[in-house]
Amino acid sequence: MTDRLVPRLHPHERSIFGDMSRLAAELGAVNLGQGFPDEDGPEVVREAAIEAIRSGRGNQYPPAHGVPELRQEIARHQEHFYELTPDWREEVVVTTGAAEAIVASVLAFVDRDDEVLMFDPFFDMYPAVTALAGGAAVPVPMSPGFRPDLSALAAAITDRSRVLLLNSPHNPTGTVFTADELEGMAALAVKHDLIVISDEAYEHLTYPPARHIPIATLPGMWERTVTIGSGGKSFSFTGWKVGWASGPADLIAAVRVVRQHLSYVSGGPFQWALVEGFRHGEVIFDDLRRSMWLQRDLLCRGLSDIGIPPIVPDGTYFAITDVRPLGFDSGAQFCDMIPDRVGVVAIPLSALSEHPERSGPYVRWAFSKRPETIQDGLARLSDL
Numbered sequence: 068m069t070d071r072l073v074p075r076l077h078p079h080e081r082s083i084f085g086d087m088s089r090l091a092a093e094l095g096a097v098n099l100g101q102g103f104p105d106e107d108g109p110e111v112v113r114e115a116a117i118e119a120i121r122s123g124r125g126n127q128y129p130p131a132h133g134v135p136e137l138r139q140e141i142a143r144h145q146e147h148f149y150e151l152t153p154d155w156r157e158e159v160v161v162t163t164g165a166a167e168a169i170v171a172s173v174l175a176f177v178d179r180d181d182e183v184l185m186f187d188p189f190f191d192m193y194p195a196v197t198a199l200a201g202g203a204a205v206p207v208p209m210s211p212g213f214r215p216d217l218s219a220l221a222a223a224i225t226d227r228s229r230v231l232l233l234n235s236p237h238n239p240t241g242t243v244f245t246a247d248e249l250e251g252m253a254a255l256a257v258k259h260d261l262i263v264i265s266d267e268a269y270e271h272l273t274y275p276p277a278r279h280i281p282i283a284t285l286p287g288m289w290e291r292t293v294t295i296g297s298g299g300k301s302f303s304f305t306g307w308k309v310g311w312a313s314g315p316a317d318l319i320a321a322v323r324v325v326r327q328h329l330s331y332v333s334g335g336p337f338q339w340a341l342v343e344g345f346r347h348g349e350v351i352f353d354d355l356r357r358s359m360w361l362q363r364d365l366l367c368r369g370l371s372d373i374g375i376p377p378i379v380p381d382g383t384y385f386a387i388t389d390v391r392p393l394g395f396d397s398g399a400q401f402c403d404m405i406p407d408r409v410g411v412v413a414i415p416l417s418a419l420s421e422h423p424e425r426s427g428p429y430v431r432w433a434f435s436k437r438p439e440t441i442q443d444g445l446a447r448l449s450d451l
């Protein structure tokens with residue numbers, strides 16, 4: 068079917084999220100697989116999008132690097148939450164979702180055969196995007212408790228290593244990197260002169276006492292780090308696809324060059340809506356965290372009751388469980404079987420990993436769903 072696809076993209080033909088969501092829709096199953104929220108973001112932000120369309124703000128191509136007001140809000144956000152002080156003129160770029168910021172960054176910094184280090188399991192687009200750039204993905208297995216393994220990272224570095232592609236809070240495991248862990252990564256990045264692409268799509272989804280620390284705040288890191296955020300994840304509008312990157316002018320200039328030849332600009336009215344969103348940011352992020360926190364506890368308690376206690380996540384809206392206690396050999400076997408058997412969809416970690424010896428028995432659950440949906444899913448699973 069895809070004979071015409073260039074060979075280097077063949078391993079990336081399928082998206083597990085697309086496949087599983089389609090299956091869920093076909094079977095009328097409870098979709099605890101794909102991690103989109105089933106409740107839209109705040110009314111005030113929705114209204115701002117409608118108002119922008121009505122009043123003609125952003126209906127034609129917005130400025131290439133993003134609406135200036137939005138870039139100013141992003142700069143203010145980085146300062147308010149992290150004491151980072153990007154100049155909105157040169158050090159911020161608005162993108163078509165965090166995804167485009169990741170693609171543009173990888174294409175900007177990764178040349179043919181350059182190596183991109185990433186922790187395994189990974190967000191599925193990382194190896195695919197590395198392949199787009201002609202680079203080589205180097206998945207570094209996380210520790211048995213799914214923490215970043217710094218000695219494994221150090222051992223994976225070669226003279227072809229170019230980029231360290233980080234993600235904290237981490238999808239799929241929910242791990243939030245600690246200050247110590249980040250310091251270890253920063254030391255390696257400085258020592259080996261790596262550019263760090265830091266995907267912080269879940270920056271506002273951490274559960275106390277865990278807190279999010281952008282690696283760019285560590286000594287020596289600002290100048291080598293592109294920090295990426297997602298309006299979809301932070302404001303619960305994943306369909307709008309507005310994201311951003313910030314960092315030092317030389318790195319952001321390179322990202323801008325690539326990005327202008329990808330989507331050129333992204334959703335004008337949605338950019339204006341996020342200006343409004345950021346102005347209410349503190350309240351919005353707090354509300355989101357609080358509701359996800361309750362849903363996390365609901366899901367985790369339920370999974371424990373069923374006999375598959377999760378690794379309770381410090382961040383994101385995902386939790387992972389080892390399914391062997393229920394008599395399954397692997398997460399893949401479990402995820403193949405449960406849609407038909409009990410009408411629930413989940414994601415096998417093996418689809419997000421090249422280290423099945425570690426990830427094989429695990430399954431990822433999304434709790435970005437209404438409490439009723441989570442309860443329905445759990446009730447169905449208890450029939451297993």
Ligand SMILES: *Cc1c(COP(=O)(O)O)cnc(C)c1O
Nearest residue numbers: 164165166190238268297299310
């Ligand atoms: C959802 C997600 C993205 C993509 O974010 P968009 O803003 O929807 O493009 C990037 N990274 C991670 C880890 C994600 O979970």
